[in-house]
Structures are given as C-alpha cells and as structure tokens.
Amino acid sequence: MKLRNILVCACLAIGGAGCSTLTLAPVDYSWPLESVLKVSDNGTVEESRYNIIINVKPLFFEETNDSTHVSGMTLRLIRDGKGYYYITAPKFKSVYVFEAKESALKLERKIPVSEKGLTSPAMNQRPPYIELLNGKDKPILLNDEGIQTQRPAAKGGAQ
Numbered sequence: 001m002k003l004r005n006i007l008v009c010a011c012l013a014i015g016g017a018g019c020s021t022l023t024l025a026p027v028d029y030s031w032p033l034e035s036v037l038k039v040s041d042n043g044t045v046e047e048s049r050y051n052i053i054i055n056v057k058p059l060f061f062e063e064t065n066d067s068t069h070v071s072g073m074t075l076r077l078i079r080d081g082k083g084y085y086y087i088t089a090p091k092f093k094s095v096y097v098f099e100a101k102e103s104a105l106k107l108e109r110k111i112p113v114s115e116k117g118l119t120s121p122a123m124n125q126r127p128p129y130i131e132l133l134n135g136k137d138k139p140i141l142l143n144d145e146g147i148q149t150q151r152p153a154a155k156g157g158a159q
Helices: 002-019 057-064
Strands: 035-038 044-047 052-055 074-079 085-088 094-101 104-112 121-126 129-134 140-143 146-148
Touching: 035 044, 044 074, 057 094, 074 121, 085 121, 104 146
Parallel strands: none
Antiparallel strands: 035 074, 044 052, 074 085, 085 094, 094 104, 121 129, 129 140, 140 146
C-alpha cells in the first residue's frame, strides 16, 4: 500500500513538473540606441532593425489635433529595459510611454515635458531610466512612472 502511494505521488510530481510555466528571467528589453524614424505617406513608421511597424496617426492627433499632415515628420522612439516604448517628436509637449500588447501599443502614460514643445529631442539609455535631451535644456530622466528627479544611489552607498 505504501509503495502504491509513493508511486502515485511520484507520478503526480513528475506530471505536475511538466505542466509548470517556464519563466526566463531576467530579460532586458532595452534598445541601446533610439530610433529616428520618418513618418510615411500612410502615417506609419517602420524600424527594420527591431522589426516593428507602427501607425502613428492617432499619436499625432493626440498631440497636435492633426493626423492629416504627418508625412515626413520625424519621430524619436526608444525602448527601456522593462519593455516600455517611449515616443516623442519635435514640437511635441509630451513623451508618450506605451506598453506592448497583442498587435498594439497601449498608452501607459503621457509625460508632459515642455510647455512650448520640444525643439530637438533625443533620447538615451541611462538605466534604469530614459534620458530626454532637448537642445541646451537640462536633461530629464524618465521611466514608466514619469519624470524622475534624481538618480538612485550608486552601489556601495555613495552617490
């Protein structure tokens, strides 16, 4: 009887292990460099290096109330280590943070960064942040929660 119970438990343990979800962690989704993309005549941008095509007309409409005059506009796009996409463009007053969903990017947060609109935006990886540059303005550190005011303490306690 004991042997039978042991065999049943062993079979359940082996069977249960085969049903567990495989998790690979940690994963760094970041793109080392931002992508500078021209909007096509049909309102999309394409980044062949990362195999992504995005319809950006709704984004331009959200920011400028105009989605008809987007052809030739330049967008800045970068992805952080968590997998969020950060998008902005010259004249935008905000940086848009999107989360990847099935066949879509869902707006996670709109971060106001300039009352007048950005003149020459650029974004860099500054893990765990995205650094937004705009000409001679002071750099702004961003994450998926918004603007961050200071860097975390360096390892060892010194800053």
